[in-house]
Amino acid sequence: MASLFQYRWFQILLLVSFGPFVVRAVQFYFASTNAQVAEFLAATPDTFREFLSQQGLFVFLVVIMQSGLIADDRRTNALQLYLSKPLTRVEYVLGKLVPPLAFVLGVTLVPALVLLILQIVFAGSVTFLRANLFLLPAITLYSLIQALLSACAILALSSLSKSRRFVAVMYAGIVFFTAAMYQVLRAITGSRKWAVISPGEMLDVIATGIFRSRVEPAVPVYVAIVVVLVIVGVALVILERRIRAVEVVA
Amino acid sequence: MTDSPTAGQPVISTEHLSKWYGQVSGLNDVTVKVPPGITGLLGPNGAGKSTFMKLVTGQLKPSKGTIKILGEPIWGNPALYHRIGFCPEQDAFYERMTGLGWVTALVALNGLEPAEAEAAARRALEAVDLLDAAEKKIGAYSKGMRQRVKMAQALAHEPDVLILDEPLSGMDPLMRRKTIRLIREWGRAGKSVLVSSHILHEIESMTSNILLINNGRILAEGNVHQIRELIDTHPHSVFIRAEDPKALARALLVEDGVISMRFEPGAVSVETARPDAFYARLTEMAASGEAGVIDEVTSPDDNLQAVFKYLVKQ
DSSP states (O other), rough: OHHHTTHHHHHHHHHHHHEEEEEEHHHHHHHHOHHHHHHHHOOOOOHHHHHHHHTTTHHHHHTTTTTTHHHHHTTHHHHHTTTSSSOOOOHHHHHHHHHHHHHHHHHHHHHHHHHHHHHHHHSSSHHHHHHHTTHHHHHHHHHHHHHHHHHHHHHHHHHTOOOHHHHHHHHHHHHHHHHHHHHHHHHHHHOGGGGGOOHHHHHHHHHHHTTTTOSSSSSSSHHHHHHHHHHHHHHHHHHHHHOOOOOOOO | OOOGGGOOOEEEEEEEEEEEEETEEEEEEEEEEEEESSSEEEEOOTSHHHHHHHHTTSSOOOOOEEEEEEEEEEEEEGGGGEEEEOSSSSOOOTSSSBBHHHHHHHTTTTTHHHHHHHHHHHHHHHHTTGGGGGGGGGGGHHHHHHHHHHHHHHHTOOOOEEEEEEETTTOOOOHHHHHHHHHHHHHHHTTTTEEEEHHHHHHHTOOOOEEEETTTTTEEEOOOOOHHHHHSSOOOEEEEEEEHHHHHHHHHHHHHHHHEEETTTTEEEEESSHHHHHHHHHHHHHTTTTTTEEEEEETTTHHHHHHHHHHHHH
């Protein structure tokens, strides 16, 4: 993790990831100081859902940078040495989960919670928070689901190859290809149920449930939860099979 | 009651130990007790040495049979890994890291605090004579230095048992001699060492206790003078990478026992009938520099093949 912070481009990426946060903060400021603006820009629970959804691009970027987490260990044979130390495979995987979880939460949970605090500061009252007390756990829960899904996916893919570039391409392929396929199938069939093939869409569906949004979800929330659980489960199975000190190829 | 090396009990004991990779047998029904001290595991490539070592270090699960280290089953017992130091044959580095950084990171996995881990890493690098290059990136290390830094990570946490997979591979003669001395010192200091090689002369310079392995089976164990005699009847090939292969060849040509020589780019391949004397002379030449710098000495494993064929027929 520390080594990533040494790169200027990564520092810039983290700074840029706070761009939408600044925009929302300005929105909250004007909404609290100008009644006319407040009519159409006042904070709602959906504002936070939309904000987290917009952060998806930065989630994608910080996660794709973790593509070498296991692939590099496999390429250099370091995995063999790690697992000859008093380190269990579970501890190894948990350790590897930390960077993607931390970075994803850093671009979702942290700015969203700070935004909530800023809303209170600019409004000068806790009325909004009191009326929407569920926002605190909602932001936390949604950020955690998003972080866990992304981290498990990138780790599983990273364990499948010795090339971090190949892993990055696979991850990008899954994210964009499934989203594109959903749009194509939706256009052809007219059904939004195809959203189940897109992890990104499933996160959006879960968000509508968690944030009590009035937006009509593409599929029932429980279906989206099942899809996410299946993806995480498959990722864990892959990790269980691939994280071995010795790769048996026979 | 658990076995312990100090009680004279076996350090490693296996019963009907087998390992299959799908249809391929890596190790076949091995029952052996390795006593405390230094033990050499001798066999050609593909004999099952690395499989045996990976089973010993708990990295592979036995397909059949049992394996105990210091009286405890090793598989699924990471707590026992504190007492084992493993030096793999393959390189396992992040080349952008320094030797010190790499050893420190690995030692820390034994539960040491960062400062303790760095101190332990420095001690280990000093023990393998690599402290001067500790701050250099591993990518700039020679083959011999890479071998030594791997050994440093194996011994940094002061384990009771050291498992060294081909530790002398690629080392220059001087470092080879130093490393052999180091391994013998560990043996004298009460550590148990299992060291693999496909060169009897290397193993013999460390210990007379040898396990002879071929085709996944232990062919012989103990003090194998007979094997030595057999090997001596076969010419021994040595590949030497040197700064000036021609000067080295000229110097070696006058040596007794040299049967033939073949030049390769930056290296010379020598066939000798007297390997002991040859290795001793090579070390002298490396120390004096009389034939230029000797970078790397390796011995192809076909030296052993003829002997193993003969043993199997017996």
